[in-house]
Amino acid sequence: MTHHDDISGKLPQVPEPYWRDLIDLPEFPQLNDDIQVDVVIVGGGITGITSAYLLANEGLKVAVLEAGKLLNGTTGHTTAKVTAQHDLIYDEFIQNFGRSKARLYYEANTDALNFIKQMVDEHQIDCDFSEQDAYIYATTDQYADKLRKEADAYEKIGIEGGLVDSIPFNIKVKNALVMKNQAQFHPIKYLIHLIHKITEKGGLIFEHTTAVNIETGERPTVLTSEGPRVTGSRVLSCSHFPFYEGTGFYSTRMYADRSYILAVKAKKPYPGGMYISADQPIRSLRAATVNGEEMVLIVGESHKTGQGKDTMEHYKALEEFGEQVFGLDDIIYRWSAQDLVTLDKIPYIGKITSDQPNILIATGYRKWGMSNGTAAALLFRDMILGKKSAYESLYTPSRFYAHPSLKNFLVENANVVGHLIKGKLEMPNTRADDLSNDEGAVITVNGHRKGAYKDKDGKLHIVDTTCTHIGCEVEWNSGDRSWDCPCHGSRFSYTGEVIEGPAEKPLQQYDYTMLDNLASDDSGY
Structure with a gap:
């Protein structure tokens, strides 16, 4: 990639995620014929691949349909932290849903982390998996107070961690909150191993096969854009945005959020750990190994998709932050990620609607897809095998709490209407x-x-x-x-x-x- 001497010229010309570079990804054919399987899985990211692995292991015949290339969506553009520390969330969950639901959310994501760790150990997967403590830090009095409340929430639901006074960076912080024994990894290296296991078990995978609709019934049929159909006892919608909404109207119950990532060579060594700011603008840090060299992933600048300033300005803001904190020798990769946020910040995982129990959906991971996506796959396995799961009611897509969901529903849809009208009225002078x-x-x-x-x-x-x-x-x-x-x-x-x-x-x-x-x-x- 071309680089220049001045700081703003260091940004790579082309956005490209580190995870997919220098990796020999397996390729799969397009679906050309109608087929019948036990479970149809739409989406080839962490949720779809992990679901296919788990269900194929149970002896079920699975087919994965991916509209483009496997692992090229949100999973391929992640920061790849595997953690139950999802920003400031547990105090809010306790206030809105009670302590038991907040605890369930923590347990679901901790189970997901432990599952990934177990897979890495059991199959000796070389995917740069390493345990790290995760920190949220505050640089203002307002957020220092919020961190104290979040620390109280940790104590109430039994999370190992607590407040600390400092973090090992050139960042002036008021306080920080640590969650012990979290992790990070290389998601593509990890998932390639699962892909090989799926095909060994007779699972079918199709790329460049776009699912567009479902014919409902006792055995639903997924229709694809090119014509071939896939029928199964269950359909799992694991695409980033649900390709089929039923009567769930998910487009009115979520909003899309973009964030930006730089992979940099830093002048100062990285001290270990994973970090995210409580204050805006969000800044997130973790280390990664690229061709045997230590890099730092600098993440942040979150905003609603299609709204806000020139997107290159977000990359430049991260670059300036990195220069201040580490000193930058070079910027090797830049990319952006899109995430869906639900009305109450808990993902929708489960039956798409109560009257279509054989169509399951997973969406709205709010930037924490490595753990939530794995939790979704584990829940899907239990639901399909008829096992009771405490997480089913937590994640159920049919929930609609009066607070905060109703308020957020009105705010988000007012935002949509505002942009709908504004866009129609704007007439630029550019030719x-x-x-x-x-x-x-x-x-x-x-x-x-x-x-x-x-x-x-x-x-x-x-x-x-x-x-x-x-x-x-x-x-x-x-x-x-x-x-x-x-x-x-x-x-x-x-x-x-x-x-x-x-x-x-x-x-x-x-x-x-x-x-x-x-x-x-x-x-x-």
């Missing part, structure tokens, strides 16, 4: 001719809002900016060269193809000659 190479923007053509990206060779790619989900207007994401929807987080490539749902159809494309003709046509588009 296609104003763009430099490798630049994108919303443009106006004859009074119509369109999206344009001029690639590095000077070729223009024009799309309609109306999201194909509910009609909000997408915004240009310069950091990832994508069109992002501010309403429900759908993302599209600069050519209009769907990168992430809930949208299923691409943005309409226009070639430059068509645009020229349409620009001079008073009838518009």
Whole structure:
């Protein structure tokens, strides 16, 4: 990758997650024929792969359908902390749901951590797994007080840890809260091992196979975009955003949040541990080994998808933070991640609706997918085998608590309506001719809002900016060269193809000659 001498020039040109680089990932065919299995699993990330492994181990015939490449979604863009410390959450859970549910959430994620550790030990998986203490730190009096309340919550539900006065960085902190014996790992190396075990047990895996709908019934059938169908006794929706919502209306019950990651060579050695700030803007730190060299992952700058400032500014803010804390020799990788947040911050895992008990869903991990995704797979296994699980009621998607869910439902949907209206009223002054190479923007053509990206060779790619989900207007994401929807987080490539749902159809494309003709046509588009 190309680097320059000045600090802002160190950022790699192309966003690329470290986890997928230099890894020989297995490849799988596209589904071409109708098939019948016991369990159909949609989504090839940590939830889908772990579910397939667990169920194949139980002698069930499984088929995994992945719309793109395995492990290329949220799992491939993670920070890969395996922990039950999910920001400041336990005091809030105790206040909103009571101590027993807060304790269950901790136990579910601790069970997931222990499962991963057991798998690594049992199968001798070389995936850079290491136990680390996890810290939340506060730099203001307001958040120092919140950390004290969170420490009280730890004590109430029996979490090993407590308050400390300092952390080993050049960061002035008021206090910090530690959760002992958490972990980090290389998720792709770990999951490749499970993929091999799935295929050894006769499990089927298909890439480039997009699930688009379900024909419900006693044995539901998953329909794919190319035509082939997969029928099973159960369907597990493990895609990042549910490819099928039933009557659950999940797009109104979650919002999409983006964050940014740099993998850097630091001048100062990393002191161990995993860290996250309680204050905004979020800053998260952990070490990683890249080609035998120690790197630091600097993470943060969280914001709602499609909303906020120029995305490259988020990378630059992390770079400045890294320079202040460590001193940077080089930035080797940069990438961003998208996460879904539910109304009450607990994931939706279980029956998609009460009247469709053979369709199960897992979504809304709120940036903590390594533990929550594994917890989801363990819960799916128990539900399919008919075993009772204490976690079923905690995660059930049918829950709808008056507080905070109702308030958050109203706030989130007011936000969606605001962006829906705002996007329709905005008419930018930019024209296609104003763009430099490798630049994108919303443009106006004859009074119509369109999206344009001029690639590095000077070729223009024009799309309609109306999201194909509910009609909000997408915004240009310069950091990832994508069109992002501010309403429900759908993302599209600069050519209009769907990168992430809930949208299923691409943005309409226009070639430059068509645009020229349409620009001079008073009838518009």
